[in-house]
Amino acid sequence: MELGLVGLGKMGGNMRERIRRAGHTVIGYDRNPDLADVTSLEELVSKLKGPRVIWVMVPAGGATQSTVDELGALLEPGDIVVDGGNSRWTDDEKHAEELAAKGIGFVDCGVSGGVWGLENGYALMYGGDVENVAKVQPIFDALKPEGEFGAVHAGKVGAGHFAKMVHNGIEYAMMQAYAEGWELLEKVDSVTDVREVFRSWQEGTVIRSWLLDLAVNALDDDEHLDKLRGFAADSGEGRWTVEAAIDNSVPLPAITASLFARFASRQDDSPQMKMIAALRNQFGGHAVENKK
Numbered sequence: 631m632e633l634g635l636v637g638l639g640k641m642g643g644n645m646r647e648r649i650r651r652a653g654h655t656v657i658g659y660d661r662n663p664d665l666a667d668v669t670s671l672e673e674l675v676s677k678l679k680g681p682r683v684i685w686v687m688v689p690a691g692g693a694t695q696s697t698v699d700e701l702g703a704l705l706e707p708g709d710i711v712v713d714g715g716n717s718r719w720t721d722d723e724k725h726a727e728e729l730a731a732k733g734i735g736f737v738d739c740g741v742s743g744g745v746w747g748l749e750n751g752y753a754l755m756y757g758g759d760v761e762n763v764a765k766v767q768p769i770f771d772a773l774k775p776e777g778e779f780g781a782v783h784a785g786k787v788g789a790g791h792f793a794k795m796v797h798n799g800i801e802y803a804m805m806q807a808y809a810e811g812w813e814l815l816e817k818v819d820s821v822t823d824v825r826e827v828f829r830s831w832q833e834g835t836v837i838r839s840w841l842l843d844l845a846v847n848a849l850d851d852d853e854h855l856d857k858l859r860g861f862a863a864d865s866g867e868g869r870w871t872v873e874a875a876i877d878n879s880v881p882l883p884a885i886t887a888s889l890f891a892r893f894a895s896r897q898d899d900s901p902q903m904k905m906i907a908a909l910r911n912q913f914g915g916h917a918v919e920n921k922k
């Protein structure tokens with residue numbers, strides 16, 4: 631089948647290649663002309679035969695919103711827009727309604743696989759009407775990993791991004807657990823080769839996982855991670871997971887703590903620990919450390 635793909639960055643560029651390898655025609659548009667097959671969204675739409683399927687793979691928020699708005703003005707009834715970015719699931723219903731008013735279908739799809747997806751396939755979590763999902767199915771089949779699992783029609787519009795958001799929340803907590811264990815192992819003198827401990831865990835243990843494999847890759851590149859600064863950004867999915875937990879009164883202590891650990895990583899000094907130190911000093915006369 632034919633697909634229009636908007637956004638050819640780290641994810642979209644490799645997805646175009648994987649879909650082409652499966653024998654489909656992909657016309658890609660990106661603001662960067664070096665990556666694009668066409669020079670504008672208008673040209674992209676004009677080159678596709680209807681009913682069209684356009685997959686949007688741009689950053690969540692403003693960029694996705696403006697792309698959906700522009701496509702809404704260019705597409706025709708019966709066409710479908712797929713949002714494959716890491717959009718907040720609450721945006722999906724809005725996009726579906728906006729496009730439905732013009733007879734255009736909408737499917738949301740959480741995509742996981744990162745830079746390894748080209749070879750390994752992309753895990754897909756999608757939401758939307760059965761009829762709309764069916765029109766995109768050949769593309770889902772091309773992108774998904776080989777084998778029985780790796781793709782799911784999670785429910786109605788928004789369910790795909792909700793499932794991906796929870797996946798990323800779990801990703802936060804798992805990474806935090808490996809990171810904490812690694813720091814503790816590095817701290818003690820009795821363990822002389824932390825990297826080999828991590829490597830040994832890759833087989834037979836209850837904590838083996840792809841994230842653990844990636845941790846070993848990272849330690850092979852830089853045994854004590856000396857080249858890195860202890861700073862971690864976040865793109866929003868962890869926050870949205872915690873917000874959804876609050877809205878639904880679901881306790882998420884591990885995921886919430888892993889999000890907050892990232893915030894702590896952005897401070898050179900801890901204002902709240904100054905207050906703790908001051909209070910311990912006030913009530914117990916405990917020693918404080920003064921700035922040099």
Ligand SMILES: O=C(CO)[C@H](O)[C@H](O)COP(=O)(O)O
Nearest residue numbers: 742798863864865866867868
């Ligand atoms: O979707 C992904 C992996 O599954 C992204 O790589 C992930 O969302 C990165 O998120 P953050 O910047 O918040 O760590």
